[in-house]
Amino acid sequence: MTIKIGIPRGLWFYDYYPLWKTFYEELGAEIIISNPTNKNLLDKGVKNTVDEACLPVKIFNGHVIDLKDRVDYIFVPKMMSVYKDEYICPKFCGLPEMVEHSIPNLPPLIDTEINFNQSRKHIMKTVYEFGSYVTKNPIKIRKAYSKALQAYEEYKDKISQGRFPIDGELTSKQLMLNNKNKKKIALLGHTYQLYDRMGSMDIMKKLQDYGVEILIPEMINMDVINEKAATLEKKMFWSYGRKALGTAIYLKENSDIDGAIYVSAFGCGIDSIIGDLFERWTRKDGDIPFLLLTIDEHTGEAGVNTRLEAFIDMIDWRKRDEGNLPAHG
């Protein structure tokens, strides 16, 4: 009988799912992904999570509940650190424990620890551990892993071309306008929030409906971002923070964007610092319009819509004003 492994459509899902899906499928397991976030799932998640947790963790628990009665294992790795000397966030570090103690009657979790804080030297040991839930054959595991890496690289490549995994489905390439109405906006936020239609109030679609070309950090060369982030006074030890601040410095120096929007998850401790630092860095010596959107469990979209509409109006207005200036002097 094939082993059924459930992958919750939340948190790191949007960054890595082709890697894990391909890996387990190559090993012969069946992968079941939870349904896209919906109100019912969100409600269940909120009900079964400690109050202090951020919205994305609540949504994640909703996805675990969605899967729990139809799979043999639920994939909830203990993600401590994926880069040297960096961490993700305290909630990721304790996620399997949090899930286990919040939701009753769970099938066993695949909760292998991913910790490359010291080095990646023993990465294969971690891979074998993940594989051991399906097979004990190291050759099979190694083969599956290399296939998975390939799928993962292809996935990242598509995202870097401006295809977004909204609810896990890659969109077609965005239309690049090349006329004077063209607006390009940098969109910052956790992948698990931006790509979750419910969790982001569908912000990407809303922006695209306004004719906005979206720039996300994944579309900028990662080496450049890391280089910029290295110029910070102090090392940013959160992986997400490093990416966001590196992007901020890059945008400030090579600004061909008309504005920047930072989507923050209500209750996110990292956002409370990074959002503010991001604003300061993008605005330093420049005047890139900036909008901070905090999204929580409210289902009312009016507040978000009003702010977005005003932001786009402002950009249009500024562009029209620039166009009115005489071409010479």
Add this chain to the structure above:
Amino acid sequence: MRNCYLGIDVGSVSTNVVLMDENKEILGKVYTKTQGKPIDAVKRGLKEVQYQITDEIKVKGVGTTGSGRHLAAMMVGADVIKNEITAHGIAALNFVKGVRTIFEIGGQDSKIILLKNGIISDFAMNTVCAAGTGSFLDRQAARLDIPIQEFGNKALLSENPVRIAGRCAVFAESDMIHKQQLGHNQEDIIKGLCDALVRNFLNNLGKGKDLAGPVVFQGGVAANVGIKKSFEEALGFEVLVPPHHEVMGAIGCCLLAQEHASKNNGTDFKGFDIVHSGYQVKGFECLDCSNGCEVIEIMKDGQLTARWGDKCGKWSNNITTDQEKLA
């Protein structure tokens, strides 16, 4: 016959209607409480503004704004539906020359708008929390049994303001009660509250922004002279309150409608007669998928005119076919 433009601002606390002529002269203005019934408030506003007009007029364009802008637009047939920030910015630009900064405090939201060379260059709006906005002041005035109109004047009498924590409305209230039980007089507590709200506003929204004068203070709360004084003390220069400060959003809509009319022909305005129409609103939860959208149906004189609230669009898009079926 004078050509006019109608602006309607349906906010959380008040609904404002303004009628402006082509020379930007205000012919009529109404400030009425929304009281949780935006449909009634819009009708009441239209009726009252009609009473104020003596001349023959012709409405050439209509604009709506505020959190109830879509509802109002559906009722009256609006040509322009705009967010509050743009509407307030445009109104201030037209009524105060060279304005650089706008503070706007309404019933449930507060915003700061910065302008450069006559265009909006930056803005910030309060997040989910409504601390320091009109509805909180209303509540405190009611608790202290002071009419809201006199609240500001009381603050001016204070000689020794107390310090109140204004970060959160709930904490501010308990802090106020604490100070009151210690025996501080009412004027000092009210002034302390005004200072706290201003401090909160400037820290929260004005954070990191260059607040250059002239500064215009508008919205319903601008009627409160206590808050105006606290702003001036905090900033160190004068803050202007324009003559029609409480209806600036609606004025912005008139201006936007005028601009729209100059580029397009005709208006969608359904006429003042709609005040005699009966509107029923029905809400239901669509159970076709697990999103469970809360769909709103608006019936005008028994006929379905609008639907919204669904994510997938199957209710809002189907309105014409359903109308035919009903007919």
